[in-house]
Amino acid sequence: MENNNNKQPNKNKDDKDGRKRVRSEKINNKKSLRTRDTGQQAGQSLEELRVKYNEKIDSNINLPSPDSRSGNVSRQGSVFVDLGQFLDFDDLLPLIGEFGWFQKLLFIFMIPFCFIAAFVYLGQIFMTLAPHNYYCFVPELALIDNETERMELSIPREKDGSYSHCSMYDANYTAIHFALNRSIYLNMSWPTIRCQAGYVFDPVEMPFRTATMEFGWVCDRDYFATLAQMLFFLGSILGGLGYGRLADLCGRITALVSSCFLALVGSLFTSLAPNFVAFAATRVLVGASYDTCFTMIYILVLEYVGPKYRTFVANMSLAIFYAPFTMLMPWLALSTYNWRTFSALCAIPISLSLLSFWLLPESARWLVSVGQIDNAVELLKRVARRNNKTVAPSVFDHFRFSCQQFYREELQGRHFGICSIFKKPRMARYMVLMILIWMAISLVYDGHVRAASVLDMHNVFVFFSIACATELPGNILVILTLDRFGRRWCAFVFTCLSGVFSLVAAGTKNSKHMLGAALAGRFFANICYNIVLQWAAEVLPTVVRAQGVSFIHTMGYVAMMMSPPVVYLSSVSTSLMLLILGILGLLGGFLALFLPETLYHDLPQTLSDGADFGREQRIWHGPCCGPGSKRVKRPQRLWHQGSSLRTISRDEFRSTKMHRVARTRVAPRKTQISSQDTVAAEKMIQTYTFEHGQK
Known part of the structure; x- marks a missing residue:
């Protein structure tokens, strides 16, 4: 009996404990139901939370399901909630063709604009050539x-x-x-x-009559040609700022055509200039068109090309289109015999570029950014047809839905500017370094281009063509090395090599050896210019990339304004000119070591990403060997799949529309999801992300 009596209290105790556990489980279940929208359910993945939240919303408003046979969203109901992933441009490109006939035609359309860029940039050099005798x-x-x-x-x-x-x-x-x-x-x-x-x-030495010869810009007026070239870059600064804004407001094609028209007007009026003041004013007009007359078509083509083809397209367009025109430019000038005829005749191809307003497609990304989503979808359908790709209508519906619910809301809530970059210490340091590197490399590159006209005065046209020929192998070498050894080490090695060969040329007394070393410096200057051109766009986060790159390019034009005075020093000493270019090359190369490597790394999208980007890298880090040789995968973004405009940081957006979890498709005059459900879902994701971030 005693044993039974002893067991009875234990049994009652176990029963009580069991009832407590059952009661506790019920309470926990109720709490889990109440906390399901706040993300506090232990051991539950975010995907499970999202699925259960979706089921909750579906049960509350009795939403119809998608048609499983066609994959299209059923339009019988008023609202469809899709907590799945958005369809972004980079997700859609493989379906419509990453480098099909459409992209190849765009690639061919770059030819006339490469000629315009070569003429606008190099034309003034030949117009203001100073004779030796x-x-x-x-x-x-x-x-x-x-x-x-x-x-x-x-x-x-x-x-x-x-x-x-x-x-x-x-x-x-x-x-x-x-x-x-x-x-x-x-x-x-x-x-x-x-x-x-x-x-x-001497007509034998200089058979081409330049503006310098006609207006007498020699002796005590020899600085006039240098001043005109500086004013050209002043116009480039103004044009870069103005056309960047115009491209955002009116579109890429509008900016492209208007800049070409400005180059046309400036070139025609240059050929009629009666004095230095008129000549300088027209060169400011032509300078305002510089960069935009090529950059817009350059960006337009890259936007329609798949990511794995962009490095190839970006560099091959310069190698097979731009480089031959730079080699041809001195002989076009020589064949016209007079700078006025040269300026007028080269304006004819520019006039043909105005037809691009009817021939070239507008940027689909820009159309979405200004709310013309239907036009963007129709344009992408045309791309698919041109590439002989069959894409289900539901895919374009999904893309249209993604644009309506994400891109427009993101752009409406965006409050970013150049100052946003300098709010994060690490990003501010990267920005300052990129500005200094780009200014140094821009001055070195432009200095070597202009130095070709003074290094060999007796064979200026031949030497200039040989120097421009280094563009072709330089661009090919970029393609072969950039995606293997990384941006940082390539920039460091090639920029320093440009500086070293420039210093060797400065210290060489033999004229032939000096020309050979200067050509080597020009060759490596071409390479590092193309590398940094791409690298700057990869280091900056997506949300400030366009404005940041535009500002960096503008500072490059400021540096280029100093290249004509540096080349002018050749009248005092050629070695002094090459010495300055060599020192700047070495400076730019060493500064490149303090920027992060972007090869095999997910590029930063938000300001928070930019503030953390490169934190794990060391100065000896190399993507081709040792730590970091394999692709480092960051945690997958939890908000959507899109890769070109995504963001997850609440601190970077003032618009609460950016933090929705439920994506809704709403028919006119029908029931919509309540804002309470959206807020609940938002809190669920925030709490879950915060707790796991603390762990």
């Missing part, structure tokens, strides 16, 4: 056939025995002209004065 023109002695006699009678000699370029004797040339024996007037002790009536240029 010239002397003062004396009208009274113009009828003397013997040039040597004319120079002996009017031009003094320098200390090295050569004839002076900028001085003439102060003598009575009328008396000399009518004298029977002119030899009596040969007197080297006569006083000298500056040239009074212009200059005589």
